[in-house]
Amino acid sequence: MTSGRHFLQIPGPTNVPDRVLNAISFPTIDHRGPEFARLGREVIDGLKSVVRTEADAVIYPASGTGAWEAALVNTLSPGDRVLMFETGHFGTLWARLARDVGLDVTFVPGDWRSGVDPAVVEEHLRADVGHTIKAVAVVHNETSTGVTSRIPQIRAAMDRAQHPALLLVDTISSLGSAEYAHDAWGVDVTVGCSQKGLMLPPGLSFNAISAKAREAAESAQLRRAYWDWEPIIAANAGGFFPYTPPTNLLYGLREAVAMLHEEGLDNVFARHQRHAEATRRAVEAWDLEVLCRVPEEHSPVLTAVLMPDGHSADAFRNVVLDAFDMSLGAGLTKLSDRVFRIGHLGDLNDLTLLGTLGGVEAGLRMAGVPHKPGGTSVAIEYLADTAPRTA
Known part of the structure; x- marks a missing residue:
């Protein structure tokens, strides 16, 4: 002992703060009743306030890996080309997942000691005159190395190249801990999860979704069922979910967001x-x-x-x-x-x-x-x- x-x-x-632990211990309620509807809207709006977006956001009962997959399968089609980067262990795993779901990954080698070079992004996109690259996927904070890639500069490089690719960003270890702004930085899909800066146990993952990404989802052909954004967004309008939600973790999320805003x-x-x-x-x-x-x-x-x-x-x-x-x-x-x-x-x-x-x-x-x-x-x-x- x-x-x-x-x-x-x-x-x-x-570490999960006592306030969040206490919130998670609240009694479970009817996930189809009016009290839950209020909770549902609170946590969705609260999440959006941390991601700093006015766009849609969805919450999955899943690890960050699930939100990785959701970002890909909702926006892309089999054989689509994705530009990804070897910033470390997790950048490598996301690229492997992308290949596993049927995407053509252009994987830029890295030294595991630096982030994504915006100039390299621009170089690849300028060379892609046929716009075969459909998405650029970047890990914001590489948890295996302690390196943070510069998302605003990457977005600026994409804009200079005048390339229409989507920008997908993994904020799994940065959301709630490092400055991040989905809308202001021009991100199309943000990937996040609960057990890092949001101070919760594992079990929740997130996507924030730009209008451009949602439009891409209309023609995307990768198979999706559980990860499909549209049924979730439709149910969320009333504060509900199309599956049994993790009510007690949502209590915790509401409390964690409140703590972040109390501090500022x-x-x-x-x-x-x-x-x-x-x-x-x-x-x-x-x-x-x-x-x-x-x-x-x-x-x-x-x-x-x-x-x-x-x-x-x-x-x-x-x-x-x-x-x-x-x-x-x-x-x-x-x-x-x-x-x-x-x-x-x-x-x-x-x-x-x-x-x-x-x-x-x-x-x-x-x-x-x-x-x-x-x-x-x-x-x-x-x-x-x-x-x-x-x-």
Whole structure:
């Protein structure tokens, strides 16, 4: 039996706040009655306020993988060409799913240390004079690497190329944690899920859908049934769903959205940026290397840290778990045993982050990982000097 709380510092699922846990425990109600209709409209409108869209949005009882598939099968036809990018583990998985549903994927290789290059997007689209590319699919925040792609610049590159392809964006680990604006950024389909910045357990996934994407769905020929947007949008008009909805998770979503707005979305994003900066300063002071190579692509959601040559990231994580009851994120596929990931998203404050960094620093010492001491002190100085002042 370990005393104290477990530190869950993986980049999702994140810690679920008490307010959300309490909301999830509410009694289940009739999902065809008037009380549910009010809940249904509240959560759909609340989700749209976080995605920052006036367009349609749908909620699925599913993981983020389901919302990936929904974005593709609603807008595309068998053999359609999709431009996708090897930004990391999840960009690779989305491309694999696209192939599995019958799409022709042009997969741009990457180094897993940088995001999507807008110039490369423009180059591919300008070369596609016949407009055979029907969609550009981008992971906004690559959870495996701690790299955030620059969606507004990608949209601008598409516009410069005067190409009609749809823009599909995965916000699975960025929604509610990093600045994002579906409408203002010209996104056609946003993909999201519940267990990251929205501070919920796994189980909900989302699509936000532009008018252009909905129009594309009218002629799209990939087979869809459960993922079909139209029955959901039709039922949502009255606050209902065309299937049995996960009522208790929707209670939680309503509470999570309320918490985000009470803090203010801009304040939420600033908090995440500040915690990310504190973490990177600690890593630099330890004389370790942040995986992300491009400063303007540093993730506000997590920091992936490269281990020194000859040292095992997994062995280090096991030391931290055993000694301090703290979970850090593992390296995935190409990065297996080479990196550990510090999640700093969701329901997180300065003291939680400092406890996390203190556990990392102590773990480095205990595991015999070469480093310079004092990274946590550097983070303390930064957080103390930048602490928001209340009136």
